[in-house]
Amino acid sequence: MSYGIILLLLLCVMILWRSEYENSHFKIVTYRLPNRKIKTPVRVVYLSDLHENVFGRENEELLQAIRMQKPDILLLGGDLIIGKGKRVECDHALHFLRELGEICPVYYSYGNHETRVKEDPRFRRYENEIKKLPVTLLNNERAELTVRGQSVQIFGLELTNRQYKDKKEFQAAGTIFDPACLSILLAHTPDYFPEYTAWKPDFVFSGHNHGGIVRLFGTCGVMANSGHPFPKYSYGIYREQESVMVLSAGAGTHTIRFRLGNQTEFVVADLVQYH
Numbered sequence: 153m154s155y156g157i158i159l160l161l162l163l164c165v166m167i168l169w170r171s172e173y174e175n176s177h178f179k180i181v182t183y184r185l186p187n188r189k190i191k192t193p194v195r196v197v198y199l200s201d202l203h204e205n206v207f208g209r210e211n212e213e214l215l216q217a218i219r220m221q222k223p224d225i226l227l228l229g230g231d232l233i234i235g236k237g238k239r240v241e242c243d244h245a246l247h248f249l250r251e252l253g254e255i256c257p258v259y260y261s262y263g264n265h266e267t268r269v270k271e272d273p274r275f276r277r278y279e280n281e282i283k284k285l286p287v288t289l290l291n292n293e294r295a296e297l298t299v300r301g302q303s304v305q306i307f308g309l310e311l312t313n314r315q316y317k318d319k320k321e322f323q324a325a326g327t328i329f330d331p332a333c334l335s336i337l338l339a340h341t342p343d344y345f346p347e348y349t350a351w352k353p354d355f356v357f358s359g360h361n362h363g364g365i366v367r368l369f370g371t372c373g374v375m376a377n378s379g380h381p382f383p384k385y386s387y388g389i390y391r392e393q394e395s396v397m398v399l400s401a402g403a404g405t406h407t408i409r410f411r412l413g414n415q416t417e418f419v420v421a422d423l424v425q426y427h
Contacts, residue, residue, distance in 0.1 A: 174415040181417050186426040189334045192300040198419040200229030200359030201402025204244045211248050221420050223256050224299050229359045230263020230340040234406045240269050242278040253286035261290045261308030263340035264316050303333040324350040342385035342399050349393045356397040363387045363401025367414040
Protein backbone atom coordinates (compact mmCIF):
# COMPACT_ATOMS: atom_id res chain seq x y z
CA MET A 153 0.00 0.00 0.00
CA SER A 154 1.44 3.39 -1.00
CA TYR A 155 2.03 6.22 1.43
CA GLY A 156 -0.54 8.30 -0.48
CA ILE A 157 -3.31 5.78 0.18
CA ILE A 158 -2.30 5.46 3.84
CA LEU A 159 -2.40 9.24 4.26
CA LEU A 160 -5.79 9.41 2.55
CA LEU A 161 -7.19 6.74 4.86
CA LEU A 162 -5.80 8.56 7.91
CA LEU A 163 -7.38 11.80 6.70
CA CYS A 164 -10.76 10.07 6.27
CA VAL A 165 -10.53 8.63 9.78
CA MET A 166 -9.68 12.04 11.22
CA ILE A 167 -12.59 13.70 9.40
CA LEU A 168 -15.04 11.06 10.62
CA TRP A 169 -13.71 11.31 14.18
CA ARG A 170 -14.06 15.10 14.10
CA SER A 171 -17.57 14.86 12.71
CA GLU A 172 -18.63 12.47 15.45
CA TYR A 173 -17.11 14.79 18.05
CA GLU A 174 -19.06 17.76 16.69
CA ASN A 175 -22.28 15.75 16.76
CA SER A 176 -21.80 14.47 20.30
CA HIS A 177 -20.31 17.57 22.01
CA PHE A 178 -22.37 20.76 21.93
CA LYS A 179 -21.14 24.30 22.39
CA ILE A 180 -22.91 27.37 23.76
CA VAL A 181 -23.05 30.34 21.39
CA THR A 182 -23.74 33.73 22.96
CA TYR A 183 -25.03 36.91 21.35
CA ARG A 184 -25.66 40.36 22.79
CA LEU A 185 -28.46 41.95 20.80
CA PRO A 186 -29.53 45.56 21.46
CA ASN A 187 -33.01 46.94 20.85
CA ARG A 188 -34.56 50.30 21.67
CA LYS A 189 -37.66 48.71 23.23
CA ILE A 190 -35.65 46.93 25.92
CA LYS A 191 -35.26 48.61 29.29
CA THR A 192 -34.13 45.61 31.34
CA PRO A 193 -32.00 42.81 29.78
CA VAL A 194 -33.83 39.63 28.81
CA ARG A 195 -31.99 36.34 28.47
CA VAL A 196 -33.30 33.93 25.82
CA VAL A 197 -32.06 30.38 25.34
CA TYR A 198 -32.82 29.10 21.86
CA LEU A 199 -32.49 25.50 20.68
CA SER A 200 -33.51 23.91 17.39
CA ASP A 201 -33.01 20.78 15.31
CA LEU A 202 -32.24 18.41 18.18
CA HIS A 203 -33.52 15.47 16.09
CA GLU A 204 -33.58 13.03 19.02
CA ASN A 205 -29.91 13.66 19.73
CA VAL A 206 -28.80 12.88 23.28
CA PHE A 207 -25.99 14.48 25.27
CA GLY A 208 -25.24 12.41 28.34
CA ARG A 209 -27.68 10.08 30.05
CA GLU A 210 -31.22 11.26 29.23
CA ASN A 211 -29.79 14.54 27.92
CA GLU A 212 -28.67 15.59 31.38
CA GLU A 213 -25.55 17.35 30.06
CA LEU A 214 -27.65 19.55 27.80
CA LEU A 215 -30.28 20.19 30.46
CA GLN A 216 -27.69 21.16 33.06
CA ALA A 217 -25.98 23.54 30.64
CA ILE A 218 -29.32 25.24 29.92
CA ARG A 219 -30.12 25.51 33.64
CA MET A 220 -26.78 27.20 34.29
CA GLN A 221 -27.65 29.99 31.82
CA LYS A 222 -30.65 31.00 33.98
CA PRO A 223 -32.83 32.01 31.03
CA ASP A 224 -35.95 34.17 31.25
CA ILE A 225 -37.46 32.49 28.17
CA LEU A 226 -36.67 29.20 26.44
CA LEU A 227 -37.49 29.02 22.74
CA LEU A 228 -37.62 25.78 20.76
CA GLY A 229 -37.46 26.27 17.02
CA GLY A 230 -38.72 22.89 15.83
CA ASP A 231 -37.37 19.55 14.63
CA LEU A 232 -36.83 18.18 18.11
CA ILE A 233 -37.94 14.85 16.67
CA ILE A 234 -37.17 12.78 13.60
CA GLY A 235 -40.16 12.63 11.28
CA LYS A 236 -39.29 11.30 7.86
CA GLY A 237 -41.41 8.86 5.88
CA LYS A 238 -42.28 5.95 8.14
CA ARG A 239 -39.60 6.94 10.62
CA VAL A 240 -41.12 8.78 13.59
CA GLU A 241 -38.89 9.04 16.66
CA CYS A 242 -39.82 11.31 19.54
CA ASP A 243 -39.15 9.52 22.87
CA HIS A 244 -35.96 11.42 23.72
CA ALA A 245 -37.58 14.73 22.75
CA LEU A 246 -40.53 14.08 25.05
CA HIS A 247 -38.30 13.29 28.02
CA PHE A 248 -36.28 16.42 27.29
CA LEU A 249 -39.44 18.56 27.24
CA ARG A 250 -40.58 17.15 30.56
CA GLU A 251 -37.38 18.38 32.16
CA LEU A 252 -37.24 21.74 30.35
CA GLY A 253 -40.58 22.86 31.71
CA GLU A 254 -39.07 23.04 35.20
CA ILE A 255 -36.50 25.68 34.18
CA CYS A 256 -38.48 28.66 32.84
CA PRO A 257 -41.35 29.43 30.43
CA VAL A 258 -40.94 27.28 27.30
CA TYR A 259 -42.33 28.08 23.83
CA TYR A 260 -42.19 25.44 21.10
CA SER A 261 -42.96 25.95 17.41
CA TYR A 262 -42.90 23.03 14.97
CA GLY A 263 -40.40 22.48 12.18
CA ASN A 264 -40.82 20.44 9.03
CA HIS A 265 -40.14 17.13 10.80
CA GLU A 266 -43.09 17.66 13.15
CA THR A 267 -45.39 19.08 10.48
CA ARG A 268 -45.03 16.27 7.96
CA VAL A 269 -45.93 13.51 10.45
CA LYS A 270 -48.76 15.29 12.26
CA GLU A 271 -51.28 12.63 11.25
CA ASP A 272 -49.12 9.74 12.45
CA PRO A 273 -50.48 8.12 15.65
CA ARG A 274 -47.01 8.13 17.20
CA PHE A 275 -46.75 11.89 16.76
CA ARG A 276 -50.27 12.43 18.04
CA ARG A 277 -49.33 10.63 21.26
CA TYR A 278 -46.25 12.83 21.51
CA GLU A 279 -48.30 15.99 21.03
CA ASN A 280 -50.92 14.91 23.53
CA GLU A 281 -48.21 14.34 26.15
CA ILE A 282 -46.71 17.79 25.46
CA LYS A 283 -50.09 19.39 26.16
CA LYS A 284 -49.87 18.01 29.71
CA LEU A 285 -46.55 19.80 30.29
CA PRO A 286 -45.71 23.42 31.18
CA VAL A 287 -44.73 23.95 27.52
CA THR A 288 -46.62 26.36 25.26
CA LEU A 289 -47.08 25.17 21.69
CA LEU A 290 -47.08 28.06 19.23
CA ASN A 291 -48.08 26.98 15.75
CA ASN A 292 -49.43 30.00 13.90
CA GLU A 293 -50.32 31.42 17.28
CA ARG A 294 -49.07 34.29 19.43
CA ALA A 295 -48.21 34.37 23.10
CA GLU A 296 -48.20 37.56 25.13
CA LEU A 297 -46.14 37.73 28.30
CA THR A 298 -44.38 40.09 30.65
CA VAL A 299 -40.67 39.55 31.19
CA ARG A 300 -38.84 41.71 33.72
CA GLY A 301 -41.60 44.30 33.50
CA GLN A 302 -41.62 44.41 29.69
CA SER A 303 -44.34 43.35 27.29
CA VAL A 304 -43.15 40.62 24.93
CA GLN A 305 -45.00 38.96 22.06
CA ILE A 306 -43.85 35.63 20.59
CA PHE A 307 -45.36 34.27 17.39
CA GLY A 308 -44.62 30.70 16.32
CA LEU A 309 -44.87 30.21 12.56
CA GLU A 310 -45.71 26.76 11.25
CA LEU A 311 -45.35 26.39 7.49
CA THR A 312 -47.08 23.78 5.37
CA ASN A 313 -45.16 21.01 3.66
CA ARG A 314 -45.66 22.79 0.32
CA GLN A 315 -44.27 26.03 1.69
CA TYR A 316 -41.03 24.30 2.62
CA LYS A 317 -40.66 23.17 -0.98
CA ASP A 318 -41.93 26.14 -2.98
CA LYS A 319 -41.17 29.75 -2.02
CA LYS A 320 -44.09 30.97 -4.11
CA GLU A 321 -46.44 29.37 -1.60
CA PHE A 322 -45.64 31.77 1.26
CA GLN A 323 -46.65 35.37 1.87
CA ALA A 324 -46.33 37.28 5.13
CA ALA A 325 -49.81 38.79 5.15
CA GLY A 326 -51.58 40.78 7.83
CA THR A 327 -50.33 42.03 11.18
CA ILE A 328 -49.18 39.68 13.92
CA PHE A 329 -47.37 42.04 16.33
CA ASP A 330 -48.15 45.14 18.34
CA PRO A 331 -45.36 47.59 17.41
CA ALA A 332 -45.22 48.83 21.01
CA CYS A 333 -44.16 45.38 22.28
CA LEU A 334 -40.87 43.57 21.96
CA SER A 335 -41.62 41.05 19.21
CA ILE A 336 -40.06 37.64 18.57
CA LEU A 337 -40.82 35.42 15.60
CA LEU A 338 -40.07 31.71 15.89
CA ALA A 339 -39.70 30.55 12.29
CA HIS A 340 -38.06 27.22 11.62
CA THR A 341 -36.68 27.96 8.17
CA PRO A 342 -34.59 31.10 7.54
CA ASP A 343 -35.27 31.04 3.80
CA TYR A 344 -38.18 33.49 4.07
CA PHE A 345 -36.34 36.08 6.16
CA PRO A 346 -36.98 38.92 3.65
CA GLU A 347 -40.69 38.03 3.72
CA TYR A 348 -40.76 37.84 7.54
CA THR A 349 -39.68 41.48 7.77
CA ALA A 350 -43.12 42.51 6.48
CA TRP A 351 -44.35 41.61 9.99
CA LYS A 352 -41.64 43.84 11.50
CA PRO A 353 -40.42 41.42 14.17
CA ASP A 354 -37.62 42.74 16.35
CA PHE A 355 -36.00 39.29 16.43
CA VAL A 356 -36.37 36.14 14.35
CA PHE A 357 -35.03 32.80 15.61
CA SER A 358 -34.46 30.14 12.94
CA GLY A 359 -32.65 26.87 12.25
CA HIS A 360 -33.44 24.18 9.66
CA ASN A 361 -30.23 24.40 7.58
CA HIS A 362 -28.05 22.72 10.22
CA GLY A 363 -25.39 25.39 9.82
CA GLY A 364 -24.76 24.36 6.23
CA ILE A 365 -23.65 20.80 7.22
CA VAL A 366 -19.99 21.61 6.47
CA ARG A 367 -18.99 25.15 7.34
CA LEU A 368 -16.06 27.03 5.83
CA PHE A 369 -14.40 30.11 7.34
CA GLY A 370 -16.72 30.08 10.32
CA THR A 371 -19.97 31.21 8.68
CA CYS A 372 -20.05 29.88 5.10
CA GLY A 373 -22.28 26.81 4.95
CA VAL A 374 -21.69 24.39 2.10
CA MET A 375 -25.16 22.85 1.79
CA ALA A 376 -28.73 23.67 2.78
CA ASN A 377 -31.10 21.10 4.22
CA SER A 378 -32.74 20.96 0.79
CA GLY A 379 -29.44 19.96 -0.82
CA HIS A 380 -28.84 23.32 -2.49
CA PRO A 381 -25.17 24.37 -2.33
CA PHE A 382 -24.00 27.44 -0.42
CA PRO A 383 -27.34 28.66 0.98
CA LYS A 384 -27.84 32.40 1.46
CA TYR A 385 -28.76 31.78 5.09
CA SER A 386 -26.73 29.11 6.86
CA TYR A 387 -25.45 30.39 10.21
CA GLY A 388 -25.07 33.40 12.47
CA ILE A 389 -26.67 36.84 12.65
CA TYR A 390 -28.51 38.44 9.73
CA ARG A 391 -30.09 41.89 9.56
CA GLU A 392 -32.72 43.23 7.22
CA GLN A 393 -34.64 46.48 7.69
CA GLU A 394 -35.32 46.65 11.46
CA SER A 395 -35.25 42.89 12.06
CA VAL A 396 -32.42 40.73 13.38
CA MET A 397 -32.37 36.98 12.64
CA VAL A 398 -30.49 34.53 14.85
CA LEU A 399 -29.77 31.40 12.81
CA SER A 400 -28.56 28.40 14.81
CA ALA A 401 -26.61 25.40 13.53
CA GLY A 402 -28.89 23.23 15.66
CA ALA A 403 -28.20 20.48 18.14
CA GLY A 404 -28.57 17.34 16.06
CA THR A 405 -28.72 15.63 12.69
CA HIS A 406 -30.85 13.07 10.92
CA THR A 407 -30.42 10.53 8.11
CA ILE A 408 -26.67 11.14 7.60
CA ARG A 409 -24.88 11.91 10.85
CA PHE A 410 -22.23 14.26 9.51
CA ARG A 411 -21.01 17.75 10.39
CA LEU A 412 -17.65 19.40 9.87
CA GLY A 413 -16.53 22.78 11.16
CA ASN A 414 -20.10 23.01 12.40
CA GLN A 415 -20.45 21.82 16.00
CA THR A 416 -23.86 21.19 17.54
CA GLU A 417 -24.99 24.07 19.73
CA PHE A 418 -27.63 26.00 21.54
CA VAL A 419 -27.86 29.80 21.61
CA VAL A 420 -27.91 32.23 24.51
CA ALA A 421 -29.20 35.60 23.32
CA ASP A 422 -29.03 38.52 25.73
CA LEU A 423 -31.51 41.12 24.53
CA VAL A 424 -30.25 44.42 25.91
CA GLN A 425 -30.96 48.12 25.88
CA TYR A 426 -29.80 50.03 22.84
CA HIS A 427 -27.24 52.72 23.64
